[in-house]
Amino acid sequence: MRKNVVIIGGGPSGLLLSRLLSIDGIDNIVLEKQSEEHVMGRIRAGVLESGTIEMLKKAGVSDRLEKEGFNHDGIQLSFKNHGFRINLKQLTNKHVTVYGQTEVTKDLYSKIKKENGDIINNAEDVLPQDVHTDAPFVTFKKDGVEKKIKCDLVAGCDGFHGISRTIIPKAIIKSFERKYPFGWLGILSETPPVSEELIYANHGNGFALASMRNENLSRYYIQTPLNEKIENWTDQKFWDELKKRLPTEAADTIVTGSSIEKSIAPLRSFVCEPMSWKKLFLVGDAAHIVPPTGAKGLNLAVSDVYYLHDALKKYYQSQTNEGLNKYSYNALSRVWKAIRFSWWMTTTFHKFPEQSSFDQRIQDSEIEYLENSVASQKVLAENYVGLPY
Numbered sequence: 001m002r003k004n005v006v007i008i009g010g011g012p013s014g015l016l017l018s019r020l021l022s023i024d025g026i027d028n029i030v031l032e033k034q035s036e037e038h039v040m041g042r043i044r045a046g047v048l049e050s051g052t053i054e055m056l057k058k059a060g061v062s063d064r065l066e067k068e069g070f071n072h073d074g075i076q077l078s079f080k081n082h083g084f085r086i087n088l089k090q091l092t093n094k095h096v097t098v099y100g101q102t103e104v105t106k107d108l109y110s111k112i113k114k115e116n117g118d119i120i121n122n123a124e125d126v127l128p129q130d131v132h133t134d135a136p137f138v139t140f141k142k143d144g145v146e147k148k149i150k151c152d153l154v155a156g157c158d159g160f161h162g163i164s165r166t167i168i169p170k171a172i173i174k175s176f177e178r179k180y181p182f183g184w185l186g187i188l189s190e191t192p193p194v195s196e197e198l199i200y201a202n203h204g205n206g207f208a209l210a211s212m213r214n215e216n217l218s219r220y221y222i223q224t225p226l227n228e229k230i231e232n233w234t235d236q237k238f239w240d241e242l243k244k245r246l247p248t249e250a251a252d253t254i255v256t257g258s259s260i261e262k263s264i265a266p267l268r269s270f271v272c273e274p275m276s277w278k279k280l281f282l283v284g285d286a287a288h289i290v291p292p293t294g295a296k297g298l299n300l301a302v303s304d305v306y307y308l309h310d311a312l313k314k315y316y317q318s319q320t321n322e323g324l325n326k327y328s329y330n331a332l333s334r335v336w337k338a339i340r341f342s343w344w345m346t347t348t349f350h351k352f353p354e355q356s357s358f359d360q361r362i363q364d365s366e367i368e369y370l371e372n373s374v375a376s377q378k379v380l381a382e383n384y385v386g387l388p389y
């Protein structure tokens with residue numbers, strides 16, 4: 001078999017790239033390690049920037065999103081149980097849209113299938129080969145049978161634990177990483193969200209976030225120590241701790257119920273450079289990870305797809321390599337800004353175990369400054385709604 005582009009990984013990056021390439025008549029195939037049910041079952045943040053919405057529109061998968069997504073013109077911040085609002089709309093003339101990442105993935109999957117796009121699920125031992133030559137190919141196993149696909153280029157959209165990044169020689173690739181000394185304990189509950197807008201709370205006990213999926217599905221998180229065991233957290237204990245950390249008005253009105261999902265995730269920032277090597281191009285979590293505090297993970301994956309799709313279109317339609325040569329540079333310059341913003345949100349809203357009294361005062365004044373300075377709010381707002389591509 002031969003394809004123009006082999007896409008490794010069928011998460012949001014791989015699916016969106018596949019769809020956009022197919023629209024332009026660029027032949028491609030997605031090789032996904034997991035089953036379709038597994039991919040659809042992953043619960044992840046769903047705050048979409050307007051640039052992300054535009055890309056999903058371009059891919060023809062925005063109908064449900066436009067009907068079911070919630071446009072938010074602001075976010076709530078809270079400090080020591082006192083809440084205040086960042087008016088995103090007024091500060092940037094933009095809003096964000098709350099729509100689960102799981103739903104984005106479902107919409108992409110069903111559109112690709114409807115348009116007869118190629119996705120192979122349960123592809124085992126996927127391996128990009130000879131990507132440093134003009135004749136790259138990808139091998140994998142399906143139902144125990146060895147397969148080989150020749151191609152022009154390989155897109156590594158296989159997430160942080162994927163194979164693609166490991167193909168780049170150690171002498172060429174450089175990694176940058178920060179691991180945070182805490183995790184997020186998250187629950188999903190079939191209860192109405194406590195607030196119409198997301199609440200990001202800094203509290204003496206640690207960070208908390210009130211988010212949502214729809215009118216009767218809420219997503220809440222609290223910061224916990226890294227080694228915390230999920231078994232130690234009954235629903236009641238979670239709600240009690242969450243209430244302590246939210247602004248007083250929210251804590252007084254929150255509707256609690258049993259959780260339908262509960263998990264702990266570590267927080268990390270990670271970037272690898274370059275994001276391409278010869279005929280291999282890394283996209284999304286395969287090249288970078290952000291802590292969820294700024295809700296940038298999916299949005300960054302989409303901006304990578306924007307740069308790579310644009311470069312591939314020029315490669316196939318105008319026979320120019322220029323966009324592909326600049327892909328890593330263009331993607332990274334936006335990636336690093338989102339890495340900085342997510343690090344800043346994380347640093348400003350969490351309690352660090354080793355935080356000194358000096359660090360504490362700096363954090364206090366950062367948030368007080370944010371509450372009272374339009375300039376400071378504007379910096380947060382323009383990053384939160386998403387920097388331009």
Ligand code: APR
Nearest residue numbers: 009010011012013032033126158159162284285297298301
């Ligand atoms: N072969 C084939 N597929 C693989 C392999 C492999 N060796 N390794 C991983 N995969 C698949 C995973 O099963 C997953 O479906 O690649 C996909 C990668 O998807 P994501 O991890 O969702 O990464 P990405 O598509 O870049 O999406 C980024 O998703 O993880 C969130 O926070 C992240 O919001 C961001 C967005």
Ligand code: PHB
Nearest residue numbers: 045046211292293294295
């Ligand atoms: C979520 O709804 O899961 C969510 C929202 C905003 C974030 C992180 C997670 O910053």
